[in-house]
Amino acid sequence: MKQILETLEARRAGARAGGGAARVAAQHKRGKLTARERIELLLDDGSFEEFDMFVQHRATDFGMEKSHVPGDGVVTGWGTVNGRTVFLFAKDFTVFGGSLSETHAQKITKIQDMALKNRAPIIGLFDAGGARIQEGVAALGGYGEVFQRNVLASGVIPQISVIMGPCAGGDVYSPAMTDFIFMVRDTSYMFVTGPEVVKTVTNESVTAEELGGASVHTTKSSIADKAYDNDVEALLQMRRLIDFLPASNTADVPEIPTFDDGERIDLSLDTIIPDSANKPYDMHELIAKMVDEGDFFEIQEAHARNIITGFARIEGRTVGLVANQPMVLAGVLDSDASRKAARFVRFCDCFNIPIITLVDVPGFLPGTAQEYGGLIKHGAKLLFAFAEATVPKVTIITRKAFGGAYDVMASKHLRGDVNYAWPTAQIAVMGAKGAVEIIFRADMNDPAKIAERTKEYEERFLSPFVAAERGYIDEVIMPHATRRRVARALAMLRGKALENPWKKHDNIPL
Numbered sequence: 453m454k455q456i457l458e459t460l461e462a463r464r465a466g467a468r469a470g471g472g473a474a475r476v477a478a479q480h481k482r483g484k485l486t487a488r489e490r491i492e493l494l495l496d497d498g499s500f501e502e503f504d505m506f507v508q509h510r511a512t513d514f515g516m517e518k519s520h521v522p523g524d525g526v527v528t529g530w531g532t533v534n535g536r537t538v539f540l541f542a543k544d545f546t547v548f549g550g551s552l553s554e555t556h557a558q559k560i561t562k563i564q565d566m567a568l569k570n571r572a573p574i575i576g577l578f579d580a581g582g583a584r585i586q587e588g589v590a591a592l593g594g595y596g597e598v599f600q601r602n603v604l605a606s607g608v609i610p611q612i613s614v615i616m617g618p619c620a621g622g623d624v625y626s627p628a629m630t631d632f633i634f635m636v637r638d639t640s641y642m643f644v645t646g647p648e649v650v651k652t653v654t655n656e657s658v659t660a661e662e663l664g665g666a667s668v669h670t671t672k673s674s675i676a677d678k679a680y681d682n683d684v685e686a687l688l689q690m691r692r693l694i695d696f697l698p699a700s701n702t703a704d705v706p707e708i709p710t711f712d713d714g715e716r717i718d719l720s721l722d723t724i725i726p727d728s729a730n731k732p733y734d735m736h737e738l739i740a741k742m743v744d745e746g747d748f749f750e751i752q753e754a755h756a757r758n759i760i761t762g763f764a765r766i767e768g769r770t771v772g773l774v775a776n777q778p779m780v781l782a783g784v785l786d787s788d789a790s791r792k793a794a795r796f797v798r799f800c801d802c803f804n805i806p807i808i809t810l811v812d813v814p815g816f817l818p819g820t821a822q823e824y825g826g827l828i829k830h831g832a833k834l835l836f837a838f839a840e841a842t843v844p845k846v847t848i849i850t851r852k853a854f855g856g857a858y859d860v861m862a863s864k865h866l867r868g869d870v871n872y873a874w875p876t877a878q879i880a881v882m883g884a885k886g887a888v889e890i891i892f893r894a895d896m897n898d899p900a901k902i903a904e905r906t907k908e909y910e911e912r913f914l915s916p917f918v919a920a921e922r923g924y925i926d927e928v929i930m931p932h933a934t935r936r937r938v939a940r941a942l943a944m945l946r947g948k949a950l951e952n953p954w955k956k957h958d959n960i961p962l
């Protein structure tokens with residue numbers, strides 16, 4: 453018996469050694485942790501239950517029959533994050549570059565199936581070179597199986613991808629179908645084809661960083677939601693993110709004890725709006741002062757910064773925040789901001805996370821660049837997302853809510869449940885200058901008349917009261933009471949039941 457147990461331990465040790473000491477040392481030298489070290493940091497101490505540690509590939513081409521490593525380049529299993537179950541797989545770059553073989557794919561799909569069946573989040577840690585070249589179509593078929601499960605799980609359980617090394621081919625397409633992608637600066641890259649292929653096909657010379665580094669994907673392409681400085685920070689932040697997320701689309705949002713009183717007022721908010729309508733203020737300040745303990749997990753913070761999206765808590769329960777940011781492009785809605793916020797709103801709606809919308813928006817961005825880039829369709833994505841969402845929706849207009857952007861930003865007309873405005877709100881088709889220039893064009897040569905018309909317009913329309921008179925705004929509230937009003941609204945809305953008409957699925961303007 454003792455010998456049998458020792459044999460098991462020896463086989464386990466063999467699997468845990470991955471691609472061997474030299475490759476592990478190379479991994480560390482690049483500033484990366486190994487798959488198992490990463491899992492240890494991500495999960496609660498000692499909670500990891502591993503699956504399929506002895507699985508090996510069955511390939512026989514290109515000398516592969518002589519090269520077997522137990523586990524086949526991916527570590528899979530489940531464990532807990534602050535006591536809550538998560539499923540995970542971590543690519544092991546030290547074994548065949550983490551590339552995906554038929555059996556490697558089967559390990560991943562087994563975990564995907566278990567996560568879906570047991571309705572818990574799944575996290576993929578990627579550090580891999582795509583399809584195992586020696587296996588050909590067997591590897592491609594394996595990816596197809598993974599992709600199919602990504603799609604079926606979408607909107608049922610949260611799927612999170614963390615890119616922690618050079619990733620190509622299927623190892624970027626599978627993450628692209630998950631809910632969130634995070635990267636590690638300077639050690640992770642994402643591209644469909646690497647720099648060498650790019651050089652051959654297009655004669656373009658680019659480095660891996662220029663082609664698919666974290667700076668590219670968090671700013672230009674918006675493929676990645678956030679980047680971290682190193683593996684440790686990335687994994688600890690994933691633990692923080694998991695704490696915000698429900699386990700599935702049928703689970704309630706997590707509730708975390710908080711010392712921050714829902715009734716807390718903040719008098720400094722009464723002076724946050726500058727005297728001049730053209731002066732910006734930082735919407736992050738309002739968010740920090742409104743949510744529990746100022747704790748805000750921002751999503752896509754480096755992309756389309758004119759809109760802010762992210763998770764926070766009110767009275768211990770997760771909320772999604774969507775907020776125009778007057779500090780960047782005056783908070784205007786453009787194509788990028790619309791797409792960014794639409795995707796976030798849809799995530800929240802999938803997973804029953806109430807949405808708080810903070811509005812200070814001068815409208816949609818005019819110009820040929822935007823129109824040629826499809827602003828109509830991208831803006832419609834956000835409109836569509838807010839309109840179809842059935843989760844509790846609480847909206848606060850702090851200052852400008854002009855034109856179509858007023859409608860789009862979770863207005864009453866899009867089934868906003870509780871729509872408040874600060875007394876500083878200006879709800880109108882457009883600002884005073886633009887409006888007067890159009891409707892009083894005949895008076896344009898008479899500055900005194902124009903000044904008078906402008907004042908008249910400002911007094912009549914640049915306030916929340918015209919909207920409040922119609923019931924489009926439920927109440928004009930004191931800025932200092934924002935947290936209290938939002939907390940009460942969300943508590944009232946906990947039992948909200950609203951269903952869209954039955955359909956196979958909608959046809960959002962992609």
Ligand code: HXC
Nearest residue numbers: 548549551580581582583584585595618620621622625646
């Ligand atoms: C088999 C692979 C591999 C692969 C890397 N390796 N990629 N083995 N199949 N796809 C092995 C290497 O042979 C090497 O083995 C070890 O992993 C480390 O690789 P290096 O090249 O030495 O590392 P590095 O210089 O850091 O470069 C990493 C890399 C590069 C950028 C990922 O290896 C690379 O470009 N790989 C190929 C990427 C690719 O084109 N994949 C196919 C995509 S098509 P040793 O034994 O020396 O340690 C695809 C189809 C899916 O995925 C379809 C989706 C729609």
